[in-house]
Amino acid sequence: MTAILLMNSILFSIAILLVIAEKFLVTYGECEIVINKDKMLKVQGGDTLLNYFAQAKIFIPSACGGKATCGYCKVEVLSGGGHILPTEEIFISRKEKLKGLRLACQVKVKNNIEVLISPDLLEAQELEVTVIKIEDVTSDIKYIFLRLDEPASIKFKPGQYVQFKIPETDEFRAYSIASSPLQNNVIELVVRLVPSGLCSSYIHEALDVNDKITLTGPFGDFYLREDSGRDIICIGGGCGMAPIRSILLYLKEKGMPRKVMYFFGARSKKDLFFTEELRELEREFKNFRYIPALSEPRPQDNWDGETGFVTQVVERLMPEGSDQEAYLCGPQPMIDASIKVLTQKRVKDIYIYYDKF
Numbered sequence: 001m002t003a004i005l006l007m008n009s010i011l012f013s014i015a016i017l018l019v020i021a022e023k024f025l026v027t028y029g030e031c032e033i034v035i036n037k038d039k040m041l042k043v044q045g046g047d048t049l050l051n052y053f054a055q056a057k058i059f060i061p062s063a064c065g066g067k068a069t070c071g072y073c074k075v076e077v078l079s080g081g082g083h084i085l086p087t088e089e090i091f092i093s094r095k096e097k098l099k100g101l102r103l104a105c106q107v108k109v110k111n112n113i114e115v116l117i118s119p120d121l122l123e124a125q126e127l128e129v130t131v132i133k134i135e136d137v138t139s140d141i142k143y144i145f146l147r148l149d150e151p152a153s154i155k156f157k158p159g160q161y162v163q164f165k166i167p168e169t170d171e172f173r174a175y176s177i178a179s180s181p182l183q184n185n186v187i188e189l190v191v192r193l194v195p196s197g198l199c200s201s202y203i204h205e206a207l208d209v210n211d212k213i214t215l216t217g218p219f220g221d222f223y224l225r226e227d228s229g230r231d232i233i234c235i236g237g238g239c240g241m242a243p244i245r246s247i248l249l250y251l252k253e254k255g256m257p258r259k260v261m262y263f264f265g266a267r268s269k270k271d272l273f274f275t276e277e278l279r280e281l282e283r284e285f286k287n288f289r290y291i292p293a294l295s296e297p298r299p300q301d302n303w304d305g306e307t308g309f310v311t312q313v314v315e316r317l318m319p320e321g322s323d324q325e326a327y328l329c330g331p332q333p334m335i336d337a338s339i340k341v342l343t344q345k346r347v348k349d350i351y352i353y354y355d356k357f
């Protein structure tokens, strides 16, 4: 037993020494990173693709800040990336593996390397913003207004998100844009406090009016498909309100050209927000319906609206039909249950779009 323990601690120490030695002693010399066959970065090897991209102001989604826990930083590596690491396995499907997809935060550049980055991602940029207003909309959700300084405006699709850089750190977190893309000099966010969460605690406890913040973006393939006339079903919960609000404000400004039903799940009345704005939208457009559902209304709520889990309410009220598309945003269990209901209602899975967080 003692011999095994001794052997294990020797192996562990050797592993640590190898990591330290690689970090401080191994140099890989100059390496070339060729992007989309036309752009070349010359770097001193040893760091990750993600970091070299950031240094070159190429901002690809990296919601976990390079810890291999979000799976968002996928790029296609055509050559020179070495073997896929165990940390990448859970995020890369068999089909993606065959295509050469890798997590940019896990690929260390040790030699020349050739990659393909989706042209959409090359449009993401660094955004310098100033906080102009902060409001409490529930006991744990803040509504943040940011003015764009540099650049002075942003182009994004309703439903997309930005990454918020936590000051004095290299950490980023993703937040969906809650405002309309037609109001392009301001970005609004809604941020829920996650107990002991690094970024949400910073935003709730330290962020103040006039603070300067760095964002990157826009990112994400959860956005309104404008090339369709299908009726729209939106299902949201918590801060899942943000991207759906952006979609609704955009549709409002376009004259609400399509029929929209918006189901929003909350525990009790105190967890509802933007209610008056959504009711106003209902009054303005006959083809828009807002249906909040409370799972645990309190007696003092005097609630005469829908009750139960939001998916039960969707099941009860949503019409059946394959000519509909759905936008879902909220916690994973809500999304999974919603997809089941929508499938029963004959919505085609290719028309179900979602962001889980």
Ligand SMILES: Cc1cc2nc3c(=O)[nH]c(=O)nc-3n(C[C@H](O)[C@H](O)[C@H](O)COP(=O)(O)OP(=O)(O)OC[C@H]3O[C@@H](n4cnc5c(N)ncnc54)[C@H](O)[C@@H]3O)c2cc1C
Pocket (backbone or CB within 6 Å): 063, 161, 173, 174, 175, 176, 177, 190, 191, 192, 193, 194, 195, 196, 197, 198, 199, 200, 201, 220, 239, 240, 242, 243, 355, 356, 357
């Ligand atoms: C595409 C996308 C869009 C997003 N949009 C929004 C948005 O509009 N508003 C918003 O508030 N958040 C949004 N998020 C979530 C956000 O990016 C952060 O994950 C969240 O704010 C927690 O970050 P943190 O630094 O405070 O917590 P961390 O320091 O990252 O985490 C602290 C602890 O909390 C746990 N944790 C992390 N996130 C959650 C969570 N959501 N619920 C419960 N536990 C959690 C972690 O596992 C960890 O144990 C989005 C996420 C994604 C991927």
Ligand code: FES
Pocket (backbone or CB within 6 Å): 061, 062, 063, 064, 065, 066, 067, 068, 069, 070, 071, 072, 073, 103, 104, 105, 106
């Ligand atoms: S940045 Fe999150 S997995 Fe790479």
